[in-house]
Amino acid sequence: EGWKDQYKTIKFGILSGENEKDRIARYTPFEKYLENQLGVEVEIFTAGSYDGVIQAIAADQIEFAFFGSSSYAAAYTETNGGVVPLVSRLQKDGSTGYFSVIAVRCDSGLSSLEDLKGKTLAFADPDSTSGYAVPYFNLSKQGYDPKTYFGATPFSGAHETGVLGVYNKQYDAAATYITNETNGIPQRMVTKGMIDEGSICTIWKSPEITSGPLAARANLPEDMIADMRKTVMDIPENDTLAFIEMTGGKDSTQDGWIEVDHDRYQWIVDMRDWLKKQRRGG
Amino acid sequence: MLVVEQLSKVFGDLTAVDGVSLAIPKGQMVGVIGRSGAGKSTLLRMINRLTDPTRGSIDNEGQDVTALKGHDLRLWRASCAMIFQQFNLIDRMDVLTNVMVGRIAHTGFARSMLRSFTDQDRVRAIQALDRLDLVPQALQRAGTLSGGQQQRVAIAKALVQNPSIMLADEPIASLDPANAVRVMEALRSINRTDGLTVLVNLHTLDTARSYCDRIVAMKDGRVHFDGAPRALTTEKVRAIYGTDDLSDEINEAVTSTSLQTGSCRPQRQAVGT
Amino acid sequence: MLVVEQLSKVFGDLTAVDGVSLAIPKGQMVGVIGRSGAGKSTLLRMINRLTDPTRGSIDNEGQDVTALKGHDLRLWRASCAMIFQQFNLIDRMDVLTNVMVGRIAHTGFARSMLRSFTDQDRVRAIQALDRLDLVPQALQRAGTLSGGQQQRVAIAKALVQNPSIMLADEPIASLDPANAVRVMEALRSINRTDGLTVLVNLHTLDTARSYCDRIVAMKDGRVHFDGAPRALTTEKVRAIYGTDDLSDEINEAVTSTSLQTGSCRPQRQAVGT
Amino acid sequence: MTALSPAIEQFEINYAAARKSALRTSRLSIILFAACFLGASWIGGFFDMTDVTLPDGARVSMWKIWAGLPRLGEYLYKTLPVLHWETLGTDIANWFWRWKVWLELLIETILIAYMATFLGVIGAFLLSFPASRNLAPNDFVLNATRRYLEIVRTVPELVWALIFVFCFGVGPLAGVLAIGLHATGALGKLYSEANENADMRQVEGIKASGGSWFDQVRYGIVPQVVPNIISYTLLRFEINVRASSIIGFVGAGGLGQEIRVAMSLQEYTDLSALFLIIFVTVILIDTISEKVRHRIIGLTGQGV
Amino acid sequence: MEKVTRDLDTARRQVPGAFESPRKKRLIHAGGWTAFALLTCWCLWAFDFSPSRIVNGITRFGGVLSFMFPPHIWETWGEWQEILKGLGETVAMAFMGTFLGAIVAFPLAYLGAKNIMPVSWFRLGVRRGFDSLRAVEQIILALIFIRAFGLGPLAGILAIAVSEVGTLSKLFSEAIENTSKKPADGVRASGAGNLQTVRFAILPQALPVILSIILYNFESNTRSGTILGIVGAGGIGFLLADRISAYRWPEAWTIIFLIIFTVYLIDGFSGFFAPAYHRREGKWQVMKTFKPVSGKRRLSGPRSSGAKGSRPSTSFQPD
């Protein structure tokens, strides 16, 4: 097998993700699994920022990386299309992505975007897909230009802090994400006792954001990419423990993987371009 | 009358001061001499209560000094002013503030934290400075003065404390001869004019002889001689200082800073010219 | 013969040394006196070339010192050893290394960076220390020694430089009288035994009188008196030092550190006892 | 050489012994240090090999550092703006296209740093006295304040920021408190070290005149340590300005956030522009710090 | 009463400056304090320091603190391993970063020190160079190195090292400038060349300060080290931030305690490493100043006393 002679070690970049479960998830069993299946050495780097992984993949320093959808788009732009998506996540409820939402206090009397005119909307973090890019883009497309429509659009720094800010009445609304009706940032905060049950409602929901892909450098040998795709697709069957461990431990909601291609993410690439233009234009 | 009774101080294994008893009448000028390490400084520090005695008592005019605490202790310290070899002034503050610090025991918390002394204190300080010819330097930083000037500032500070006793720990050891004379003259004038009791540690025997009414010599923490300067004979001096490595006879003049006052001066003058 | 010709040094507006000419025969011990700021230190520093002269020339045994550069300059510095008032030792290094630094002009780059002096240098250094009774302190850190010991270390360092001239800038001003005697005795012995030319700045007139063959008095950067100690009369002293604020007559004894050597000692002894 | 004096003989013995022990100590420390160094560089990946693709497509294994050296400037190169001499004005205007926003953010950053430094200085100043060995009234107070300072300093600003965002909600408040608290710890240690190095004679002078503990600190210590305090404080201020990215993390904006946005949107030339802005700020603070310190040191008259 | 007024008048005449400072000075003072107070108040308002918010926050903070006890003990070896590995990595990387930074900074610092490099334009240029290194965001440095060396500790270490060069050089320069000129004169007067003078007169004075600066920065790099996490090099700071982002307070506190413990260990270890130069030394001297140091200080005139002890002794970096 040709590529194994060339690539004796495979380097894997992993982002400690938007999702709290991903943060403390352990990838050691996954690493072992890959080494067993592929017969080459695997090195895994868990990074705290998109930028490092993007630079690394652009400079041919790593071969594969798990991205968020927005960071995949960033990597795509950075490398002029030098990355290919392999697989993405498939949840137990059959969904393959998540949604941006705008959350308000249920007792605030706000129930639609119209009510939010002139109010404060907190975005999560300029790096965040669901907490910033998607709501900003979609709101603009729907005719609510965030810059002028809202009174102020601060960044809260993180999803939880934004929702917390709404709960504490610092902000009127905050952009965050949910996976489905039972799982998402506000629901999880209720579980943790950070906010009261039924205190936060959502009044807007974006189109589905496809979960970020596992991507490979496009300049890798094709059979290598194919092998990796297959190996990852097979984890749920071949090594269930490693799969559960890498998707968030005992309360993992992930069912498996689906194969994806770049088209699925093109709109996010476009969205980023649009955002950049917006920024320049303003 | 300051009465020190069986006063001792032990540092670890070392008995720095060992059962010293002294009775010092009001208005006396006492010179304390002795080798380095004899316990002179420790004795003075205990009287001011900068160092707590291990044993023994200090009694001033019927007041038990060893028992004092808190504000009373601070008042006692103010009433027995201390002058140090290295002046111990606040280098970075002006002379006037340094002198006014002598009033600190009588200054309230807020006032002292804000460095806002009363006009009365100010007047007092300026008067003291005037007495020591230091008015022109009043607003200079203490650290920029010469050694002799600094020591006189320290004396001015001691004066505004309105003390009944003045303790001076080798006040002239860091000074050149000319300044040493000025400082010793100032101390003597305070002793004579204001009737203050003065206890002064000295390294230099001839200074002690010239200025003091009474000399107390310490050796290994004990009082080894106590009497008039006249009574201090060469043998006694030899016993106090031990043999010196410079010459086999104790050469008293070598340890002198040659404050040629009194009988000594004319002779030296003759030699010099 | 060290010949200084019309030597001047200007600092900004200030002429610190102003056209000084001196001829010093080999083996002479010269005392330089004068008020503070008279230019004594600057003169010595120029001879050692620590400070570059503004004008004038220095000539030693036919060698033009002012023209020296690079390695020759360093060798010149080594051959006219300098001793400072504040000792200027390396506090954190041991005494032995401090003395061996005297060999630095003859030590190669690598060796000196590694602080590895030759055994020969070490023997030399230890002999010099022995001469000054400092062998027991050889491995102590210089900063932990007493002032007198430090100054003697500085002299030992000067000795291992194997100098032909020894310059001493107020070597005893920071010392107590006993140590001052030791240091001056050491300088004199070097002058007498080894035949070195010694130039010593002194604040204290009587020390200069007692130890020096010749006295040079400076005032405002100029030589104001140059002759034998005997020739230095009271009027001349008064002119050199200006009037003093202590008394209307210049009281020479006051500025003395009373190194009672020679004729003075017996008389003082008599007074003391 | 003539006969050795007994002192020299004794010296030779002592010297040999001292030399031996010095050699032993230095050997031991060199070995220990080398072990630490090798261990750390091994963990740090200094000896790693890496596979690289050569321009002709071949894959070879090379020493990682050697392989990476030629690429060192890559990222920097991307941040350089294109400037032409003829169109310099417009090019620079293009480069600093967001200068209005940046200026605003810079001011915001400086204010946040100012506030944080202010809080940190107050805390550190008050606590540094009981935390100094030579001033603490008793061991309990000494240890309590020292432990407190250690804890607040050991926890990085970022972590305090996360904690305070949880407690105080989002916004500059949390950032100010976080940086301020961390600064308390870091400055408290430096201040107390300055206190410990102060000349105790001046304190004795106050004590002997009947001054209370507060008087002793106020007159004996404070005037001595003020220049140190000022220089540490200004250095801290500079660090706090640079710590603004952390404030960005908790949603208070600041230049750090702008850097992150520029990075994630791949606006590379913005990065160099922002660098210049911060650079100028740092130079300003550095220069002012120098000036102020020298002025305080050289102040004649009333002192502090 | 009359005497008091008379005394006051006399004193006033003698030292007018004692009773009131010049008008201009007072104005400057008042203006300065007002500006300071206004700025602070404005900041307080702008940053929303409302009392209710503070009280609320402190209550919540109390809650967070209450998770400190009992500390969390991880149950499986795997979890412990992760934490300990993070700690070990952090220490190793802080060590490497600080050490490399110090090695480069050490010679550069001389070029930025006034007493070594008299050519002022060059010295100022060098100093601005230090400033520029400090002005680069550490993440950017990390990215520069990631492009060259890939994800992993190497990039993190180099990022730390480069920014340490900026800080350490500045601090080293100050330490070198703060040395006394006297030993330098002494060594030069014996015929030493420039480098020899540095070696024998400057270095012994500056080295203890430099070492303590290095140790302090080593410690503080151990504490923060989040940059390492960002480049995918693990490290404890990253693990800690993750725990806090996930609101796992008890675990977070345990990690904090472990870091404090590690810093203690480093402190003890470094004390063992360089006992001769250890910082405590200075403190001992403080105790000793009570004793007259014979002849070491001559306080005879403004010139000799003006120079002493006024400059900051060791100015090193708050982390």
Ligand SMILES: Nc1ncnc2c1ncn2[C@@H]1O[C@H](COP(=O)(O)OP(=O)(O)OP(=O)(O)O)[C@@H](O)[C@H]1O
């Ligand atoms: N704080 C202290 N701790 C331990 N020992 C001390 C302390 N203070 C003084 N000593 C020791 O007590 C002895 C007496 O010291 P003291 O300072 O009273 O002597 P002295 O007569 O003043 O000497 P000198 O002339 O050198 O000032 C000395 O051996 C000294 O080392």
Ligand SMILES: Nc1ncnc2c1ncn2[C@@H]1O[C@H](COP(=O)(O)OP(=O)(O)OP(=O)(O)O)[C@@H](O)[C@H]1O
């Ligand atoms: N480096 C310098 N820069 C400017 N002025 C200087 C310098 N060195 C000395 N001076 C000035 O030159 C004059 C002569 O100084 P010098 O030190 O030679 O006097 P001195 O006779 O040694 O005095 P002292 O007895 O105080 O040591 C003084 O006014 C001094 O202030």
Ligand SMILES: [Mg+2]
């Ligand atoms: Mg004493």
Ligand SMILES: [Mg+2]
């Ligand atoms: Mg001089």
